Amino acid sequence: MHDSDRSRRAFLAAAGGGLLATVAGCAEPGSQPRAGRGNSTLPSAIDYDERADGTVYTEIYESVIDSVTMVTVGGIEDPVTGIEGEGQGSAFVLDDYLITNEHVVWDGETVELQYTNGDWTRAEVVGTDVYSDLAVLDVAHRPEVAESLSLSDVLPTVGQEVLAIGNPFGLEGSMSRGIVSGVNRSLPGPANYDLPNVVQTDAGVNPGNSGGPLVDMDGEIVGIINAGIAEGVGFAISAALASRVIPSLIEVGEYEHSRIGIGLREVGPAVATANDLDEATGIIVVDVDDETDAANVLQGSPDEVIEDGQPIPVGGDVIVGLEGEPIADQHALSRVLALQTSPGDVVEFEIIRDGERRTVEVELGARPTDPPRGY
Known part of the structure; x- marks a missing residue:
């Protein structure tokens, strides 16, 4: 036994002994109250109509909670056992609909919602989008207390x-x-x-x-x-x-997301060195889908070198801007595509090719509407 185990057991034994002694002393007939105890601070009766004062968080919670529901999804099949069960998530009221995640309702046979007042209602899926993980539900019943919430039109900031x-x-x-x-x-x-x-x-x-x-x-x-x-x-x-x-x-019932039609890799120090770039920033095009407009405009990487056992693409176009926005990494590329473009748009890329900056135009395609579910 380790010393720490001995110490812990000794402490518990002592505590247990002290507890027994206290209980025995309190139960002793005719015993006097111990000095220094004073009057009890326990209330003689609890008034359950009284409630503690809240904070600003309480106020926000109370303004929102009636519009948030529990989602129960039935008929979901376990991919391992094949046994059907239930899934569970949350949703909220937006205008005349309820919003939840696509992955909450996906592959379910039934969707039921419970409001905070206890009311239940059956819901129908109006539309889903796997690429943004969003789903819209239509419901048979919504109590008056479940009012529409609002989407913020201000971009969030770190620390908020x-x-x-x-x-x-x-x-x-x-x-x-x-x-x-x-x-x-x-x-x-x-x-x-x-x-x-x-x-x-x-x-x-x-x-x-x-x-x-x-x-x-x-x-x-x-x-x-x-x-x-x-x-x-x-x-x-x-x-x-x-x-x-x-x-x-x-x-x-669906949403079309823009697609360039390229395979890509972020430009880190190794990629920048192998491609004689001044800065480790941007996206290098690795390959291009022949069935997209990008195949007529952008160039993939015809060669590669091996650094520390890893292949490094060489010779492809490096995307550093899109529609006037700087593209430093894949996050920036995804953001601009998602928030500022639509399929069919002809957009302007700023690229580095053979050491020179130039602009090219590409007509964007659309992502497949029913992609494989693998993540």
Whole structure:
């Protein structure tokens, strides 16, 4: 036995002995109260009509919570066992619909919602978008207290206070507090496409929070909670992206995302050195899809070198700007494509080719509407 184990057991034994002695002394008939105890601070009766004073967080919570629901999805098949079960998440009212994550309702046979007043309702899926992980639901019933929330029209900033509201682990009506700890993140998505313009937060986010709102101190939605991958690291689909996607999901049931049609790699020091670039910034084109307009304009990397056992593309165009926006990395490219372009747009790229800067125009295509589900 380790010394720490002996010490711990000795402490517990002593504590247990002390507890028994105290209990025995208190039970002793005719014993006198111990000196120094004073009067009891316990209330003689608890008034359950009284409630502690809240804070500004309480006010925001109360203004939002009636518009947040629990989502229960039935008929989901476990990919390993094949057994059907239920999934669970969160949703919130926006205009005449409810918004949640696509991954919450995907592959489910039935969708039911429960409001904070206890009312249940069946929901129908109006539209989904796997690339932004958003879904729109139409409901048979919505109580008057469940009023529409608003998407923020202000870009979030690191350090901004936010509140995550939803149903983690099925614990309805939960709230956690934190800050925006990162912006313009990219998360792995389907078919090698990233989820763009994601907001990172340290507010507690757990399974069941997905689809719930991440709100600012005005109660406006900064993002739609998507995932929590570790303690203190949660993510939300940005209000900026949601404001583009949701109207299309309501109107036609889907949303088309822009596609360039290239394979790419960020320019780090090794890529910059191998390609004689002045700066380690931008995106190097590795290959180009022959069936896209990009094949007629952009050049892939015809060669590669091996550095520290890793292949380094050489000779491809390096994208450093798109539509007047600097492109320093893949996050920036994904953001501009997602928030500023649509399929069919002819956009201007600034590239470096053979050591010279030039501009070229490319007509954007559309991503496949039903990509493989692998992430």
